[in-house]
Amino acid sequence: MAEPQQDAPQGAEHATMVRIGQAIMLHRGGDREEARNRFAALWTETDMDADLFHRCTIAHYMADTQDDPVDELAWDLRALAAADALEQDGAGRAEHRTAVRSLYPSLYLDLAADHVKLGDEEAARSELEQARCRLGALPADAYRQGLLAAVERLEKRIADGAASPGGRPGDDGGPDGGPDGGLDPRA
Template identity: 85%
Template sequence: MVRIGQAIMLHRGGDREEARNRFAALWAETDVEADLFHRCTIAHYMADTQDDPADELAWDLRALAAADALDRDRVSRGEHQLAVRSLYPSLYLNLAADHVKLGDEEAARCELERARRRLDALPADAYGEGIRAAIERLEKRIADGAASPGEGRGGPGDGAGPVL
């Protein structure tokens, strides 16, 4: 987790390429079966380092697949149970933002609905309020016609970047 945090800090500091390189190395080091929580976290943040919206979507789908696998694995997920549950709204929000970027308004709306169905898992704190507000902002952008190719995903303030 320390190395994941370092890569996140690099990205937030503006060194997108080095962050992407570190996330790629971490991804290659993780075990597909044993490191599901780490793989989910890595993919969740790796998506934001991508230049191509299709690649961004692919990484967000990897994050969701790891979360789903961890959610199905009731035995080993114990310590990560709450984190995974509260991560789902953000995962779906990111997928919605990816679809907006790719111009697929219908898919974006479906992902936002999935995010809304999981909002009860969010804590009543700054993180939870941030995700709720980001969902509202992205819904408004879609309603205002923002679902066109090339729309940016920015970060948490834009209403879609990961807020783990």
Template identity: 75%
Template sequence: MVRIGQAIMLHRGGDREEARNRFAALWEETDPRTDLFHRCTIAHYMADTQDHPADELAWDLRALAAADALRGDHVSWGEHQLAVRSLYPSLHLNIAAGHVKLGDEEAARRALDKARATLDALTADAYGEGVRAAIERLEKRIADGAASPDGTADGPGGGTDHLP
């Protein structure tokens, strides 16, 4: 987790390329059967370092797949149960935002429906309120035509709907 945190700090500090390189190395080092929480976290943040919307969406989908695998009956959630549950609204929001960037309004709406369905996992703190507000903003952008072929996928303040 320390190395994941360091890569996150690099990205937030503006060094996307080095963050992407470190996330890629961490991804290769983790075991897809036993390191599901770490893989979910790595993929979730790796998405933010991508230059192309399709690549960003692919990493968001990997993060969701790792989170879903953690929920399986054969896996013990352990200490990560609350963290993973609270990530679901953001994971689905990020997937919706990716679909908007790619112009797929129907897929974006489905992902937003899933995000809304998991909001009960969030507490009434700044993070939870931020996710709820980002869902509202993205829904408005879609209603305003952001996912149409002529729409501006990123809209005002683009990229703000992709949350940690």
């Protein structure tokens, strides 16, 4: 049985975060395939019960490397499941729970964007409502403002028919192709 994340040596945890950061940099640099390969390796190396924070982070970014919207949705759902498990069980370190709480609006925004790509307007609107609800827990800073702007852009795209059959998927507003504009408290 794996040791709980809070008991993991700081060096091992730091090394995992460094590797996650390297994969993020590869993705942002345009090497989606290598980023996807590295995230996949990290995913298999992390414990599904003890490494919830890392698994949330890995899945959140792995979703952005997917070519198929169904796969992207599956990874975003994995990220949300890890965040929920971390939040509900009180597992992991306090700073991880705090970081995940600040990530929730982005997780729901990503899910909404996935549903837009898949043409499910109702699900997209539901996820956007969750994103808006979670924004209230964030401090009034640039991160929150960026997420709010991304939510509003996606709402406008839905209103303009982006999630309807034959609607235009388009860009979700971010330089990395994600709806949150690359804004992320862990980056």
